Amino acid sequence: MTPSLLVGGQSSVVTDPSAFAAMKPEWDDLYERCATSTPFQSHAWLTSWWQWYGGRSRLRVLLLRDQDRLVAGLPLMRTRRWGCRVLSPLGLGLSDYTDVLLDEAHRDGLARTAGEALLALPGWDVMDFPEAQPGAALETLHACWPGRRWLMEGSSCLYMPALPLEDQLAALGTRTAGKLRRGLYKIDKLDLQVHAVTPEQVPAAMEDLLRLHALQWAGRPINKEHLSPRFQAHLTRSATELIATGRAALTEFRVGERLVAADFCLIGADFAGGYLYGADPWLRTQVDTFAMVLQHGLRQAHARRLEKLSLLRGAEPHKAKWGARAIGNRRMIFGRTHRAGLYAALVRARIHAARTLKERLHPLSAKAGS
Known part of the structure; x- marks a missing residue:
């Protein structure tokens, strides 16, 4: 220095x-x-x-x-x-x-x-x-x-208030809200088991998340950096410490003993931000996987008494249909x-x-x- x-x-x-x-x-x-x-x-x-x-x-x-x-x-x-x-x-x-x-x-x-x-x-x-x-x-x-x-x-980032997803559907109109509620009902019927990953479990859990992420995008354009060994190494090292200090959460979703999805979320002073998730292709045939992750993220943000859930960069239609508001960086x-x-x-x-x-x-x- x-x-x-x-x-x-x-x-x-x-x-x-x-x-x-x-x-x-x-x-x-x-x-x-x-x-x-x-x-x-x-x-x-x-x-x-x-x-x-x-x-x-x-x-x-x-x-x-x-x-x-x-x-x-x-x-x-x-x-x-x-x-x-x-x-x-x-x-x-x-x-x-x-x-x-x-x-x-x-x-x-x-x-x-x-x-x-x-x-x-x-x-x-x-x-x-x-x-x-x-x-x-x-x-x-x-x-x-x-x-x-x-x-x-x-970049444009999408935000939602940290309230249960079910409470936010009324603002979307009767027809849209009804369609989305039916999707949430399918998720509830799936009887998902949700597990919060501990710092010690991060290396194996992050490897599983990235494997599911690659499967989820198979046959479609994907950010190739997400498939790189250094990306996995970076997320593994940083997530281990961030989870230990309460600044991140890594969540696994199972149906029975089968791991079907995983989600990595960053936690700030007033927001939770969904950074990356992966889902088994089988799960995508059963439910709206983004809705599943979104529902869990909003519940977690609400439980932590945060102000909002950030969907981070990108204003893709599958995010916007839930009523998220765009704010530009x-x-x-x-x-x-x-x-x-x-x-x-x-x-x-x-x-x-x-x-x-x-x-x-x-x-x-x-x-x-x-």
Whole structure:
């Protein structure tokens, strides 16, 4: 770490992965003091991701301390893209929410100090956070950033209030609600046995989940990363610790002795987020498997007294039909050198191209499904 004094505290940059790994106690303490933190900013998730996905990137974790207490943590890495030196968040690609940790008691001041520390950090042109949810700590940093900055659309995430699914159907209309209730009745008739996986059981249970996930998507387009050994290794390592600290849950569903489905859910301060599930193809012939997982997720979120269930990224029709509300993430880009303008223009062009392609394909997919 190379320390430098700033007004309001001391900044340092962690470049050694072993040093970041050793920070678990104070990082976890800061996590609890940040009102907007999600499991994607937890030490367990970030260090596991870095181990398996860091690759050739350079670790650049910016820290702010008030005397000896950690009050801000920006989990960053430096990469190269389009001729620019880019600071990106750890967890990139696998994290539905990207953010920084700022002690809530001093959020505004820490954001300004973090901005000064970042600008003083050499060797980068632009910082890019692709998935900032509304209210993220990153919003405060973006608002007070002294250089050029850009705000663009990110992914859409669907949310439902953390109430039993049966209680939410009335708002969907009589015909729709009746159809969905019949689906829930089939699930109840199946006499499912539900088991919460313990930390010690995670390695075998995660292997089963990913096996079921692959079977569920057999013959259909699937995210190939979900089939990779490193994805399994990352989920296994991070889930073991997250479940032990109450920040995740891994649930198995059985019919008799047969494992028919498994679901991995992340748990934040006010939400539960369904990250990944897998279901035996046989089960899909019996019931709506997504409805089964959704019903369980809402019950669990309600029992934990959380505000909402997040279906995380993606606004697929099978999610939206249950009345989930879409809220968009935002992509936040921070400029340091003149190259940042070109980088931001290229990002905007790619977003526009992706949106145009989606609009052109939508009528074709709708026609194919009719």
